[in-house]
Amino acid sequence: MKFASVLTALILSVAANSVAAQDTAPSPADRPANPQAVIHTSLGDITVELFADRAxxxxxxxxxxxxxxxxxxxxxxxxxxxxxxxxxxxxxxLQLKPTREPIVNEADNGLTNTRGTLAMARTSHPHSATAQFFINVQDNHNLNHRGTSNSAAWGYAVFGQVTEGMNVVDDIRFVDTTAVPPHSDVPTVPIVITGVEILPANPG
Incomplete structure (x- = not known):
């Protein structure tokens, strides 16, 4: 009987601690929301969520x-x-603007290069990204992180997702392009980024 009483008390104690832990653990609504940005372009606006929690x-x-x-x-x-x-x-x-120092490659963050995601552009060196970015217009799984053995395996770091304005992205993807050495695939009519506006985080 004494053993049963002790066991019952232990079970109740564990249950109480579990409830207390649930009460103090942050709920999804309490976690910091990711910031938003609007990329203003000459063809329209593209709104994105920036994955500050992952990249x-x-x-x-x-x-x-x-x-x-x-x-x-x-x-x-x-x-x-x-x-x-x-x-x-x-x-x-087509003049390259001077940038700050490159950043570390975060392609190993578990995010993948699917349609509508933003990722950091870089050279053949894995950790060479500065200011340039790209928006995937289709699933590009070959750009995902697969390891650290070489540059290709490192992949390209996804850091955002288009939430509004994918129609603008599609308008841009189908414009006429030409070669302007040393550049290729350059729009014949410039698609200008007039500004990037950072918005308050969206609480969901």
Whole structure:
């Protein structure tokens, strides 16, 4: 009988602690919401959610460039209709704007390059991304992180998702393009980013 009483008390204690833990654990509604951004372009606005919870370095980097006005007057300089649209680094006369130091590659964050996601553009070096980004217009699983053995395996870091204005992205993807050496796939009529506006986080 004494053993049974002790066992019952132990069970009640564990249950009480479990309830207390549930009461103190943050609910999804209590977690910090991700910031939003509007990419204003000459063809319309593209609203995105920035995944600060999954790609904090890339998101902070993007926000700093946006708030400094760096993206104002840059263009989508590389448009491939069944791949992606890339911009945020060149002016209308295809001059490369000076950037800050590169950031670490966060492609191993579990996010994938699916249609409508934003990812950091980079050179052949895995950790070379600065200001340029691209929007996937289809699922590009070959760009996902697969390891660290080489540059291709590292992949491209996804840091955002289009929430409104995918019709604008599709309008951009199908514009006429041409080669302007050393660049290829350049829109014949410049698609200008007039600014990137950072909005308060959307609580959901």
């Amino acid at each position: 904090p370095v890339s998101v902070e980097n993007f926000i700093e460039y946006a708030r400094s006005g760096f993206y104002d007057g840059t263009i989508f300089h590389r448009v491939i209709s069944h791949f992606m649209i890339q911009g945020g680094g060149l002016t209308e006369d």
